[in-house]
Amino acid sequence: MHKSPKVLIIGLDGATWKLLNPWIQEGKLPWFRKIRRQWFSSTLKSTLPPLTGPAWVSFQTGVNPGKHGILDFIHYTEDRLFNLVSPDDNPYPTIWQWLEKGGKKCVVVNMPMTYPIQKGKSVIVSSLMTPPGRQYAWPNSVFEQLKSIEYQVDLEKMTFGIPEESMRKRDKLYKQALSMARKRKLAAVMLLEKEWDFFFVLFKSTDITQHLFWNEDETLKLYQLLEKYVQQIINHAQKKYGENVFIIICSDHGFDRGETSAFCLYRWLEAEGYLKEESPQPYNLLRMGYQLLKTIVPAIAKKGTIEETRKRLTKREGQERLVFMRRRAKAWPTPFGVYVNDLSSLKEIKRKLEQLRYKKKKVFKRVYEKQEVYSGENLDSIPDLVFLPERWVKIESNPTQEKIWKKKRGYLKGNHNSDPNGILVIKPVRDIVIKKMKQCNIMDIFPTVVEVLQEPIPPYCDGKSLIVRRKEATEMSGRQQKRVETKIKEEIRRL
Ligand SMILES: [Zn+2]
Structure with a gap:
């Protein structure tokens, strides 16, 4: 049996071909141009509503919001009105929790909807909605490591609370978004040194910058910077594991001009x-x-x-x-x-x-x-x-x-309430073939990753694996199937 590949996912929050394609054509993003041509690329359909919260939870679980029940950062039901969503609200195992059970090692950096952190075997760095001064990373040693580089979880103090005010301060916010992206890259490079089977890192600065500048020079400059950062991250991963790294670059929703x-x-x-x-x-x-x-x-x-x-x-x-x-x-x-x-x-x-x-x-x-x-x-x-x-x-x-x-x-x-179409680019590894599809779904990532890592796909999954054929099929054995079913029953009982 071949050694199982590694999976590296780089999230670019809110990235859209609407912006990238013209810049690629004008030769302003040579690396994106290269991967768009040489790798598999498609659009990635988000959840409805196409918002960061539900989209990343569907990404994490492979199920639709009718199952995980999360539609925003807060609840709107009578009994939970305006309560903040926490990871405990999601009844389904996240991709790293699922992989942990098969003994896989996971590092997850800046995944939305992970605060307060559910402490398990994986390395977790939380994302937006982490209150200032709290423990944003697990285990403690990683938290200490990140503090030493003055890691930034999200924008500090300034928010889009009053969009008009944010617009007035947009140059200041942009500076923060740039420094956040740089710190994020440093953190990723640092944590790539660990042993991992699944590595995820999200750049949130794309979303912030597109909200404030949409199709302006500042956004292009950020993407030009990210081209370098993403390449550095990939180089580090490949230095460690060679060509055996299955790479996904994706966003959680589309984006468009702001509302009038x-x-x-x-x-x-x-x-x-x-x-x-x-x-x-x-x-x-x-x-x-x-x-x-x-x-x-x-x-x-x-x-x-x-x-x-x-x-x-x-x-x-x-x-x-x-x-x-x-x-x-x-x-x-x-x-x-x-x-x-x-x-x-x-x-x-x-x-x-x-x-x-x-x-x-x-x-x-x-x-x-x-x-x-x-x-x-x-x-x-x-x-x-x-x-x-x-x-x-x-x-x-x-x-x-x-x-x-x-x-x-x-x-x-810019805003994204009306645009579900995110981006998806995949560089498969040897022996793995990706389905040629114009549109994939954000729920497809979970089963795809699980299949690449040769773990069983849970039958409740709404997403479909994007892999069509591999030399060694990973059909679930009867015993594995049974294990999965018992687990799901448990999960549902917990609801
Ligand atoms: Zn988002």
Whole structure:
């Protein structure tokens, strides 16, 4: 039997061919040009909504949000309203937890949705939503190592809490994004020295920079820098393990120009008679929830820690009022869909949203009933209607604006609420052939990696392995199959 290959994944958050292709054609990104030609390349379809949180969880688990139940950085269900998502909310094993069981060694750097870290055998460095001053890496020795290079988990202090403010400080934020990327590369190079079968590192600076500069020189400069960093990382990996490294470069969602108008779904539902009159207290709570969301995402708490903010938010009385109000409503908004209490209104609301026009332009690309998109035991927690908005429209789910429509001025230059198409580039190893597909799915990464590393693919997986043929098939034995089934039953019981 051949020695199992190693898998190296480099994530470029929010990277899109929309930007890269023209720069490649103009000869501005020679290395990307080379790998686009010589390696397998495709688009990688994200989750709905195409957001960093659910996308990386589907990446980690190989399952759709109907199973893992995570749609954003916070919860929108009645019982967990505005609670932050933690790794414990995901009932499925992550790729490194799955591989650990087969004795594989994993290093995972800056994976979103890993704080607080679940301490196991793998090396984990957490990502955004890690409060300042906390332990962002496991084991302790790695934490100490990273402190010595003044590693940066995410943007410090400044966030997109108020996008207009972030735009004013964008040069400062850009500097931070550059230094973050450099530290990330240093950390990766350092940790590549360890023994590993699976190595993951995410560069988040691409997402930050595209939000602030979209298709401007700053973004191109960052990619030119990343060309060098990514090559250095690959060189280090190959110096250690030779050509036996299966390389994946991918992003978690697409990106597009920023929105120019804001549609207040809350006000719209109110105007259409699906929401009961509001009272001031829940109104404030909603505003706070909105602020929390905007402050911690995509960076970290501005003042005080996330927990403090959360304590303020989860004041029982206000929370109960809000839940009461929500129960009385026929429909309740979220940024990516609508909970419909009165199911007889479901088709009507769907049709109205599908037909909705503003200045003669369609507002939503698609509106789905949740069963059309998701499946699994967490389907109940998902809004009954989910949508993908058009590029120019920002969906506001809280009553932060008085009118249904508002012009967005000085808003983020780029955003990704409307674009699920990320990038995927793969350099396989000998004996492994990749399916020729124009579009792959973010859920396909888990089974692909597991197959490359000759571990069994769990049967609950929604993604499909991208490998078509290899010389030594890794069919699961009866005993392995049984082991997997018992494990899944256990996982489901834990729900
Ligand atoms: Zn992202």
